[in-house]
Amino acid sequence: MEATKRHRRKMQSVTMMDVAERAQVSPSTVSLYLRKPDAVSATASRAIAEAIDALKYVPNLMAGGLAAASSRAVSVIVPSVRNAFFAETVATMQAELGKERLQVMLGHSEYSEREEENLVKMALSWKPAAVVLTGLSHSATTRRLLKDGNVPVLELWELGGEPIDMAVGFYHEQVGSTAATHLVQRGRKRLLFLGARLQEDRRAALRADGFLKTAREATGVSAEIVQHPAPANAAIGAMLLAEAIRKYPDIDAVACSNDHIALGVIFECQRIGVQIPERLSVIGFGDLSFSAACNPALTTIRPPGDLIGTEAARLILDRINETGRAAPTVIDTRFTLLQRQSS
Amino acid sequence: MEATKRHRRKMQSVTMMDVAERAQVSPSTVSLYLRKPDAVSATASRAIAEAIDALKYVPNLMAGGLAAASSRAVSVIVPSVRNAFFAETVATMQAELGKERLQVMLGHSEYSEREEENLVKMALSWKPAAVVLTGLSHSATTRRLLKDGNVPVLELWELGGEPIDMAVGFYHEQVGSTAATHLVQRGRKRLLFLGARLQEDRRAALRADGFLKTAREATGVSAEIVQHPAPANAAIGAMLLAEAIRKYPDIDAVACSNDHIALGVIFECQRIGVQIPERLSVIGFGDLSFSAACNPALTTIRPPGDLIGTEAARLILDRINETGRAAPTVIDTRFTLLQRQSS
DNA sequence: TGGCTTCATCATAGCGCTACGATTTACGAA
DNA sequence: TTCGTAAATCGTAGCGCTATGATGAAGCCA
Known part of the structure; x- marks a missing residue:
């Protein structure tokens, strides 16, 4: 019986149909106006814009997406x-x-x-x-x-x-390689890569690979790596530097997998009295908002995010x-x- | 003529109808299974899950959203x-x-x-x-x-x-007030607020207001503000500190509208030889990932983001x-x- | 055995918009 | 004046799913 048929009530108070009625055009024209305004005449456009504003119409992008399949x-x-x-x-x-x-x-x-x-x-x-x-x-x-x-x-x-x-x-290997080349050109010979979370952060791992590969190809240059599994931040950077110096006391340069680590390295060097760059060169990756303001200002590689x-x-x-x-x-x-x- | 009627082709290769057919239930049951799994029997659930996997069915959330009005x-x-x-x-x-x-x-x-x-x-x-x-x-x-x-x-x-x-x-005024109270309790008497982009960042402006109001209520304490219209970063912090000392040479404490500014202040103090906290107390806002690792470690107010x-x-x-x-x-x-x- | 309740499943209209072919109107050229 | 073309507008089926009442089956109690 029709009397017992379900009557799904209209959910949206104002739809394109209402706009079309007020503007005295068809719903197709309203849809066209919203999607391709140039395809609608100036007269119809004005009437539609007025109706949209007066009725405070908000399109339903799900209906549009369903119909358009995108x-x-x-x-x-x-x-x-x-x-x-x-x-x-x-x-x-x-x-x-x-x-x-x-x-x-x-x-x-x-x-x-x-x-x-x-x-x-x-x-x-x-x-x-x-x-x-x-x-x-x-x-x-x-x-x-x-x-x-x-x-x-x-x-x-x-x-x-x-x-x-x-x-x-x-190419992240190229980033690592560029860092190594830079340090070697500065005359550094005992290089170290400081990295965090390299197991998950594959791009940081690629930078480490590129760094070690290029550094080790240079005559008379040694390169090692010190890592930490936690996400990179300045505190981790400080810890990494402390461990690096403990394990490799004669290092003269460190490359950091990002500038948060480099920031921690800078602060830790201040605490333990290591002069940057005289005693230890530091290079980072990221050119974060603080990098230029560091003391000393941080040499880094800027990715164009x-x-x-x-x-x-x-x-x-x-x-x-x-x-x-x-x-x-x-x-x-x-x-x-x-x-x-x-x- | 029906022969010339437009036949909109089906856009989605696999739909809920296909899943229903393969699982030998109705589309309603498949929909129910996805929305309320507990309302569907174990037997039907297994058949539906198998069909979804076999057909690699991906739901269309726009159709669902249109039908559900949310x-x-x-x-x-x-x-x-x-x-x-x-x-x-x-x-x-x-x-x-x-x-x-x-x-x-x-x-x-x-x-x-x-x-x-x-x-x-x-x-x-x-x-x-x-x-x-x-x-x-x-x-x-x-x-x-x-x-x-x-x-x-x-x-x-x-x-x-x-x-x-x-x-x-x-309440951001309370943040400013807390910073002022802290500095006053530390015995500071010449307070300064360093802020950036306070015209747009109303919460930073509220912190400045709270700071100045509370500081000025303390006996024998003066408080001023130095601002910059650019977005807050460490470089701006360094500039603000330099200008602050130029305008108010006798300040003994600064509160920064966020920790990026505080970081710049720390580095600038190092450059100009101002000892923190002996000569100048510094407090920030934000407790960013680098704040604890600063040298000296930064006193700050941590918002629970x-x-x-x-x-x-x-x-x-x-x-x-x-x-x-x-x-x-x-x-x-x-x-x-x-x-x-x-x- | 019958009636009632609960659980599981189903039917189906309709949600709001769009694509695209059809239709209408206007204009220009022959 | 007529024909052809272009621009503007329209018709409408259907996109894929859901809500909700209907239906059927099973179980329990009197």
Whole structure:
């Protein structure tokens, strides 16, 4: 009986139908106005804008996404925004994509391929316009999901090997190599690499590899490594320096896997009376906001986190808008050695 | 003619209908299994799980959100994740909400009420399960949109006045007051507040107000302020200290609006030969990852960014699950004075 | 044995928008 | 004046899932 049929009430107080009625156009025209304003006449546009404002209409992006089989969302998966590198890239992407009314959806992998896989599954459920990952290490399931997902994929912050789709980053072994070359050119002969969490942070491990390889190739130069499994911060840096000097009393240079560690090294050197750079050269990685203000000012290698974010956003927008430009699959943003006082 | 009728092709290769067919249940049961597993028998659950795995089914959350008139997304709007305070809160919320398969959507307001308003409009288009804002300053339009939006709203990181819905944070004037009280109790009499970007960062401005008010109430104590319009970082901190000493040569204590500024102050004091804390006490705000490792270790006030994130996530989940507990509208997380060596 | 309750499962209309072909109108050229 | 083309607008089925009442089966108690 019709009397007992379920009547699902309308959930949204104002819909595109209401806007269309007030503006005296069809709902299709309202939809077109919101998606392609240039395809709608000035007269109709004014009436529609007035109706939207008067009715305080808020579009339902889920209905639009269902109908279009794609959403205006970009899933961005980084190890953590606690990490200043990824915070910078996320912030830059959010600014660029926000301008085009694309919503950034955030996921934290905490350097876990398993967690990244779970996040990719959740991401794909939203039919995102693109999926952004950090680095090149992914589970086989993640790779299959993304290949089957028919979605633009970017891998950021690391280059090497064949990307799933697009990649923006630089070669981390080259960062390590550049640090070693710099110290050797400064005349240092007893080099040390200080790293944290290298088991999970593969990019830091790659920098360590590049450093040791290049340093050990230099005539008359020795290079060792001292590590700690905890996440990198200044306190860990201080501990690492203390252990380094205990194990290798004659070191004359240290390269740190990031500037937090380098900061801790600088403070620890002050405490134990080691002069930088006279007695010990220090080089970091990251060029964080405090690096130039250190005493002495920190020599470091600057990764362009902002450029990575900007280029990634541009690739996404190009792919979405299909401007026809054959966007390069891989962008090498390189990095910059900033020679300051500490080396 | 039917022959010329448009046939919109099915977009998603595998849908819930396919899973239902393979598991030999109805699509309703599959939907129930995904939303409320306890309501489905063990036999049916096994068959459905097998079918999902075999067909590699990925749900379409937009269809679900359209049908349910709500999505499993939480919109989180912070000034920027470049700021470690908000990065910590976002990271904590992402971890808690991710466990319940709620997607964090990120927005950056850059301390602009206008930008926040735009982000709230975009947020509401996704029919989020909750909207999270930072601070208590919002445009009238933002307040109306959220009230009309029929959505749980949280305001984080600041208490004071009546919240739109729920609030988790602490009183920033009390932070400033606590810093002043601490310095006065240490016997300091010529106090200075060093702040950056106080025009936009209202919480930092509130801390400055609290500091000056309390310091000036103390007998025989004077207090001034030196500011810079740029975003706070260590380099700005160094500049502020240099200007502070130039303008007020007899100061014996500085309170910094955050620990980045304090870090710059520490380094600048080293450069100009000012002994901390003998000649100058320094107190910061934030307890960032480097604060304990400074030389001298930095006295600071620790805001519980992680607790704010955890409590916010709990309030959201309670509201979504409607557990019946009358969750308090306002949670004061307080803050902690960490007295280290610099004061 | 029958009736009532509970648990598991199902039916299906509809949520709000979009794609894309159809239709209408206006303008310019022959 | 007529025809063709371009611009603007419209029609409407369907995208994939869910809410909620309906239905059937099983179990328990009188």
